[in-house]
Every structure is written in C-alpha cells, then in structure tokens.
Amino acid sequence: EADIYQTPRYLVIGTGKKITLECSQTMGHDKMYWYQQDPGMELHLIHYSYGVNSTEKGDLSSESTVSRIRTEHFPLTLESARPSHTSQYLCASSESVRGLYYNEQFFGPGTRLTVL
Amino acid sequence: GQQVMQIPQYQHVQEGEDFTTYCNSSTTLSNIQWYKQRPGGHPVFLIQLVKSGEVKKQKRLTFQFGEAKKNSSLHITATQTTDVGTYFCAGLISNFGNEKLTFGTGTRLTIIP
Numbered sequence: 741e742a743d744i745y746q747t748p749r750y751l752v753i754g755t756g757k758k759i760t761l762e763c764s765q766t767m768g769h770d771k772m773y774w775y776q777q778d779p780g781m782e783l784h785l786i787h788y789s790y791g792v793n794s795t796e797k798g799d800l801s802s803e804s805t806v807s808r809i810r811t812e813h814f815p816l817t818l819e820s821a822r823p824s825h826t827s828q829y830l831c832a833s834s835e836s837v838r839g840l841y842y843n844e845q846f847f848g849p850g851t852r853l854t855v856l
Numbered sequence: 857g858q859q860v861m862q863i864p865q866y867q868h869v870q871e872g873e874d875f876t877t878y879c880n881s882s883t884t885l886s887n888i889q890w891y892k893q894r895p896g897g898h899p900v901f902l903i904q905l906v907k908s909g910e911v912k913k914q915k916r917l918t919f920q921f922g923e924a925k926k927n928s929s930l931h932i933t934a935t936q937t938t939d940v941g942t943y944f945c946a947g948l949i950s951n952f953g954n955e956k957l958t959f960g961t962g963t964r965l966t967i968i969p
Binding site for chain 2: 775780781782783785799830832844845846847848849850
C-alpha cells in the first residue's frame with residue numbers, strides 16, 4: 741500500500757479565500773505531481789517536481805502554485821479561489837527513472853475542492 | 857495538445873461479457889502503463905509494458921503493447937462487477953532527453969448485472 745497522504749479530503753470555501761492543499765509521502769520518492777480531475781474525467785497534470793527546489797508547470801495551465809522544500813512534502817496553494825477551481829486534486833509520487841522502467845506513480849486519495 | 861487518446865470513452869457491458877479499451881499515441885512511446893480508478897477513488901497502477909509487441913496477463917486482464925510502440929490495449933475477459941471503473945493508459949514520451957508520463961483520456965466501464 742502506497743504511503744502518500746493528502747489533506748484535507750474535502751474542502752468547501754468561499755470565493756477569494758487562500759487555500760493550501762497538503763501532500764506528503766513517506767516513500768522517499770524524488771518525483772511528485774499534482775493532477776486536476778473532474779469526476780470521471782481525464783487527469784490533467786498541473787505541476788510536477790523532480791526533487792527539492794525543483795518545480796515545473798504541467799500541461800494544464802493553473803493559477804495555483806507549488807513548492808518543494810522537503811522531499812516528502814509538495815503543497816499546492818491557491819491565492820484566491822474561484823468557482824472555476826472546483827475540482828478534485830490528486831497528488832502522486834514516483835521514484836526516479838531507471839532506464840526504460842519508468843516507475844509507476846502512486847496516487848494519494850485526493851482533495852475534493854468546492855468553491856462557492 | 858493531448859497526445860495519448862483512448863477509445864471508447866464509455867463502455868457499458870453485461871456482466872460476463874468481454875471488454876476492450878484501446879490506447880493510441882501520436883508519437884512512439886518508451887513504455888506504457890495502465891491504471892484503474894474505481895468510482896470515487898484514485899488511480900491505482902496495474903501494469904507496465906516496455907517491449908515492442910509485449911503481452912502480459914493478470915488473471916482475466918490481458919495487456920498488449922503494439923509492435924510500433926504507438927498503441928496498446930487492455931482486454932478483460934468475462935467482466936465482473938468488481939471491474940467497474942475508469943481505465944487509463946499512460947505513455948512515457950521522450951523528447952530531447954526529457955521524459956514525461958502522459959495519461960490517456962480514459963475509458964469508463966460500467967457493468968450491467
């Protein structure tokens with residue numbers, strides 16, 4: 741069983757609030773990712789990190805920001821939440837690439853965000 | 857844009873029938889992974905294929921990687937209600953030394969008991 745945690749699991753907030761979604765993993769993985777997913781729909785990569793102090797934007801433009809100060813921690817922040825940010829946010833991690841055997845991603849349980 | 861497409865987007869089958877989802881990439885893939893996401897859950901890794909033409913089996917599930925390494929398929933024999941969920945392929949695309957795992961659009965499987 742993967743050891744990757746996300747808090748909160750559910751969050752309902754008002755427009756304009758600043759929020760931080762937490763993601764932690766205890767597997768020592770270098771790579772971490774944030775995906776945005778509407779129910780039953782595609783996974784959209786919004787941020788990723790290949791190690792401490794490394795962060796990159798993903799395929800889907802997002803107003804959120806991330807930081808990677810510690811290997812195990814990869815929080816996502818929205819400075820001013822809007823209803824369009826309502827979605828599920830999934831955090832994932834994986835080990836570094838070893839040749840062709842790109843290691844699988846382990847996903848956290850997700851945070852369901854609703855912005856009113 | 858999206859480089860890894862899956863068809864069909866939705867599939868409803870009678871319990872006991874077979875099911876197949878297809879994954880197609882516009883570019884050659886270094887490898888391909890398959891994930892399953894149960895309703896309300898998160899994606900869980902199923903398997904990885906690396907070699908051209910590779911076929912792997914997990915009980916009733918058969919995974920295949922195309923000869924050109926641009927397509928893949930997942931076939932489930934005699935579906936059961938526990939197979940319900942969305943199946944995603946994820947292809948590893950190498951671009952000038954940078955490698956990125958790109959998830960497909962997913963196929964949502966529902967089972968009619």
